[in-house]
Amino acid sequence: MRALAYLLTVLFLFMFSTAALAESPSIEITGDGVSNPVKLSLEDLKEMEQHQVVYSSINTWPSKKLYVGKGVKLWDLLIAADIKDKEAKLIRFTAADGYTIVLTMKELFQDERYYFPNFKKGSESEGHIPGDPSGKVKVEPIIALLGAEGTDNPKYMNDLNCPMLMLGQRAVTEQTGNLFVKNLIKIEVLTEEPKKWDPPQANPDSGPVPAGTMVTLSLPSDDDNAKIYYTLDGSDPDVNSPMYNWISKRWWSARADVLGKINRPIGPINEDTIIKAIVIGPGKLNSDIVTFTYKVDDKKADETPSPKVIRLFIGSTKASIDGIPYTLDAAPFLNAKVGRAMVPLRFVSEALGAKVIWDKESDKVLIGDGEKEIVLTVGSSDVLVNGRLQTIDCAPTVLSPGRTFVPLRFVSETLGAAVDYNPKAKEIIIVE
Template structure:
C-alpha cells in the first residue's frame, strides 16, 4: 500500500512540475537562454561574451522607433539599452567586416550588411502613422524625422511609444530605425538575442525585378506586373518618370509573399500592377532588402501601338486557355498570376476579373470591407459580391449560377460569359483546346 502511494505521489509530482514549467510565459523560457550575448566571427579581432549584468552596467540609450512589418502594419517601439556600435567596437570590428548575423535563443536569424546597419542613417518618423495601423501600405509623412541609433534593447515595448510600458519581456532585442518612411523594418527586430556573428564574406546581390509584359509595343490600357525571386522582404521600388528608383520611390510588393494567402481579399488592390499604360512609358525598378546589396536598376520601355489611346470602338481580341496562365490581348502576350478554370459544381468558366475587364477597356474597383466588385464601362455599371449569386447591372438585380470567388495569390475570379456579354463582348469556346476567345 505504501509502495502504491509513493508511486502515485511520484507521478503526481511529475505532472504538477510539467504543468508549472509549461505554464511559464514563452518569453520567460526563451530568456533563460538569453542571459548572455556572444559576439564572434571572423569580422572581429576580440570575440567576447557579455552577461546581462555587464550589459546593464554599460551606458544606456533610449529611443522611440517607427516600424512597419511585412503584413504591412505600422507599429511603435520604445527601447532602452546599449548602442550596437559600442558593443562591436568592444569586440574589435574589422575594417573588412561586411555582414552581421543576429541569432535569437529561439533560432530566428536575421542578416544585415555592415553598411545598412552602421553606415546608413536611420530615423524615427513621428508622423509615419497618418492613417489606420493596418494601412501600412499608405505612406506617412517624413516630416520631423529624428535620427536614431541601433541598440540592443534590455527593456522595450512593442506597439506603443510610451516608455512607461517597457519591460524585459523580449530582451535582449536588436532595435533599429527606418531609412525611409515606407521601409519595412519590423522583421529586423530580433528578440531574445544571444549571438552576433560578424563576417567578412562579401554580400550577395538581390536579383533584378522582372516585368510582365517586359516592354516593347503594347496595346493602350496595358497593365504591368513586377516580380522578383522571393517577393517577401526583398522589396521592389520603381519609377515611371525616368528617374532612378531608391528607398524613397513607390514600393510595388507591399504585402510579403508569406502573407498572400492570408490577405487574398486585398492583395490585388495593394500589390497592384502599374498602369494602365496609355502613353509611351519607361519603368525603372530595383530590388532592395536586408542582408544583400541592392540589385542593378532595370529599365522597361513601353510604346503604345501607333500612339493609340483607349477607344472602346476599337476591336479587342482576348485569348485565354483554361488551366493555363498564358494569355493574349490583340496578339500581345501576357502571363496571368492564376489560370482560368471551370467551377466543378456549375460547369461555368471563371476568369480573372481585372485582367479581362481592363483588357475590354472597363475600370474595376474593389471594396475590401464589403467584398464588392464594381466594373464601370462608360455608362454601364456591374456590381458583384464575392460569394454571392446576386448581381446588379445598371441598378437592376439579377442572379447568376456561379458566384465570384477569390483564389491564391489573392486574385478575384468572375463568371466569364456573364461579365463579357454584359460588357458587349462575344465569347467563343473551343472544347478540344480549352481555348477561350473574347471579342468586342
C-alpha cells in the first residue's frame, strides 16, 4: 500500500508540474544580436504595455483570414534584451512544436506593414482574388498573449496558441499566414547577413516563339515560402505586382483540380512580350529582377494557328486530339499517394510535337522538342531538363502492356502546354 501511495503521489506531482508548465509559457530572447539575453515569463509579458491590433492575412492555400490579438510589441521585447539594432540582421522565431520562421530586420521593421480592412472585397475567402487596398492602416508586429483567428472581434480572444507572432501585410495580396508563429517559445536575434533569393526561371526561355505560346515561371529552389511576382508592362516588379505561384507547392496535390487555373501560365503570347520577374520571400533579400523577352515568329504569327487541344480521361482509354478520337492501350490514372494524374508518356509527348526515345538498358526516357530535352528514369524522382537536375514528387512508372506513365503536369508544362483538370468528369485537358 505504501508503494502504491508513493506512486500516486509521484504521479500527482508530475501531473501538477506538467500542468503548471503548460499554463506558464515563457519566451527566451537570445542570439548574438542582443547584449542581454532574457527569458520572460507570462507574468513578465503581461506587465509590459499591451496593444490590441487587427490584422488581415492570406495563407499559402491561399485563403483570406482576419486575426485580432492583444499583447506586446515585438520591438519592446527586443529592447528588453538590449538589441544591437545596428548589427542585428535576422530574427528566427521558434514554436513549441519546432516550427521556425526567419525574417529579416528590414521586412519586420523597415518595410511598412498594414491591416487592409477591405482585403475581402472581390472574394470573401479566395486569396488569389485581389482585394481593395484602400483604407489601409499601418500596424506593427506584436507577440499576442490573447488572440482570435478568423475574426476581428476581440470578444473571441483567448490564450489558445499564444504567445503568437502576428504581423501585417506589405501588400493586399501578400501571403503572411505562414508567418504567424503559434506557441512561440524562442526569439533569436542574429547578426549574419541575409542571403538573396535565387531568381525565377521561365519555360520557354527568352527567344523567338510561335504565336500562342504559354510561359510558365518557377522557383529554382524548393523553399515553398517564396513567391514570384511579375510584370508585363516593362516596369520592375515588387510585392504589389501580380503574383504567379498563388498556391504553394505543398498544396498542389490537394488542389490539383484548380491548380492550372490559379497558378496559370502567362499567355497566350501573340505579340512581342517582355516579362520581368522577381522572387520575394521571408528571411532573405529579394532576388535580382530577371527579364524574359519573347519575339513572336512573324511567319507563324501570320498563320495564327489554333491551340492544340488534347483530352484524356482518368480510368478510360478514350482520348482525342483536336476532336479526332484516339484509343489508348492503357488508361490514365490518379496516383492517390501524391494526388498526381499519371498519363501515357509517348501519347502525350508526341501529341505535343516532341520525340520520345526509350533506352531499355538504363530504363531512361529521352523527350525532346527542339527546345527542351527531358531525361526521365523509371522509378526515379530525379529528372534532367536541359541538363539541369530537378526533383518531381511522383516517379515515372511502367504498366502493362509496357507503357511508361509520367506526371501529367510536369511533362505537359515543361513542354510549354497548359493543363486543366475537371474532377467531376475526370477529364484532363491539355492546351498547347
